[in-house]
Amino acid sequence: MKKPSLPQRLAVALLSEIASGNYRENTRFLSRREIMRQWKVSSPTATDALRILAGWGILHPNDRSGHHLRPQFLQKTLLRINKTSLPPLPGQPRLDDKARALRHANCPLARIAVVSVCDRIDPLAAKRHDAVPAAVPLSLPIKIPAKIIFSEANESGVTVDFYFDDGLDATRRQILGELSRSRIQGVIILRRLMSTAVSPLATPLIKAGIPVVTAFDDCENLRMVSVNFNNVGLGYTAGRQFLAAGHRRIAVALPLEEEAPWYYRDRYHGCELAAREHIAAFPGDTVTITPVAVSLHPPETPSRRLLALFDRTHSRRPTALLSTSVNLLVALQPLFVRLGLHVPADLSVIMCSSTPVRPPEGQPTDIMKLDFEEIGRQAFRALQSLYRGEFAEKTWLVESGYEAHGTVAPPPAS
Numbered sequence: 001m002k003k004p005s006l007p008q009r010l011a012v013a014l015l016s017e018i019a020s021g022n023y024r025e026n027t028r029f030l031s032r033r034e035i036m037r038q039w040k041v042s043s044p045t046a047t048d049a050l051r052i053l054a055g056w057g058i059l060h061p062n063d064r065s066g067h068h069l070r071p072q073f074l075q076k077t078l079l080r081i082n083k084t085s086l087p088p089l090p091g092q093p094r095l096d097d098k099a100r101a102l103r104h105a106n107c108p109l110a111r112i113a114v115v116s117v118c119d120r121i122d123p124l125a126a127k128r129h130d131a132v133p134a135a136v137p138l139s140l141p142i143k144i145p146a147k148i149i150f151s152e153a154n155e156s157g158v159t160v161d162f163y164f165d166d167g168l169d170a171t172r173r174q175i176l177g178e179l180s181r182s183r184i185q186g187v188i189i190l191r192r193l194m195s196t197a198v199s200p201l202a203t204p205l206i207k208a209g210i211p212v213v214t215a216f217d218d219c220e221n222l223r224m225v226s227v228n229f230n231n232v233g234l235g236y237t238a239g240r241q242f243l244a245a246g247h248r249r250i251a252v253a254l255p256l257e258e259e260a261p262w263y264y265r266d267r268y269h270g271c272e273l274a275a276r277e278h279i280a281a282f283p284g285d286t287v288t289i290t291p292v293a294v295s296l297h298p299p300e301t302p303s304r305r306l307l308a309l310f311d312r313t314h315s316r317r318p319t320a321l322l323s324t325s326v327n328l329l330v331a332l333q334p335l336f337v338r339l340g341l342h343v344p345a346d347l348s349v350i351m352c353s354s355t356p357v358r359p360p361e362g363q364p365t366d367i368m369k370l371d372f373e374e375i376g377r378q379a380f381r382a383l384q385s386l387y388r389g390e391f392a393e394k395t396w397l398v399e400s401g402y403e404a405h406g407t408v409a410p411p412p413a414s
Helices: 006-018 032-039 043-055 073-083 095-104 140-155 169-181 199-207 231-244 263-281 304-310 326-339 372-388
Strands: 059-062 066-069 111-117 159-165 187-191 212-215 225-229 249-255 288-294 320-323 348-353 366-369 395-398
Touching: 006 032, 006 043, 006 073, 032 043, 043 059, 043 066, 073 231, 073 263, 111 140, 140 159, 140 187, 140 372, 159 169, 169 199, 187 199, 187 372, 199 212, 212 372, 225 231, 225 372, 231 249, 231 263, 231 320, 231 348, 231 366, 249 263, 249 326, 263 288, 263 320, 288 304, 288 326, 304 326, 320 326, 326 348, 372 395
Parallel strands: 111 159, 111 187, 187 212, 212 225, 225 395, 249 288, 249 320, 320 348, 348 366
Antiparallel strands: 059 066
């Protein structure tokens, strides 16, 4: 196998920089000189790496103003990270990372805090807990990672304080005061679906030099590390499964924008990428990926829009459905019952979940498995790396595997 060139390795390293959460579509990327300075490479190497990224469809070169991020650059970047096997070229640690490493050299990590940003849990907000309270109705995306963090910390001899942030300014001031008094050395923020932004809590901690890791977040352009699922890769894999089964009309159920964070839409974009690859390989094929906005609090009667889309008599109705959340599949059940749709005879289904059980019937469903334990494990390890001052990628991605349970079948005959 041919040894990867230095520009190729640099391009892989730059993928992590692009996925860091610091960039938006059509904004300017790092200049050639900035890349040379940060990665200690020559001008030709930096130029070639930028050319590689442009060839991957991530950057758009502009003679006057440098390279800019193309539309959907993040999806393409995360997919490329998922598929690449080249060893990256390590970036240079920043000066504050080096300073932190020197400061912590003789002071091992001994006490951290886990803050669950969960709205409307007022009685427990701002109070310190030595474990995840069993009586609190926490969702699995919070409870499972939190328990794993406690377990990993216990094995490493690290004490964990657990807090709830209900989104109120007064609560956050209390939590920040508690963290200051207890001399916390690092913080992991678990962000609940539909919760408020984490920046009001994270910004003062970062300014104080405290390492911060957040789960299920996009870093909000802050100097902290994010641990999340590879949502683009997740949608891409699900799309490939449907296409392999013969489906060409695929619906992707998404929460309403005001009801869920941005990364659910990345699962849709991943499915789109799978469709584009298929069309490129088979130009005569037509593949339709339809986003379907579904409320997590649906009315008792399904909307006319959904009834028309999934109507069995509609010749162009979707024959496969990727549900980006278990709750969305639950919300769609009345629609399926009313239209007499059966899984998988009429509609193949894959849902994003940590368990294959499909409510309310309790039947197993094909899933893109969300490993919340790994989220907790990687969050703790990312915090350890930050505390030691090691160079850490800003976005840590956890892969999702496909589990088949019999709900993906060939499409019904037209």
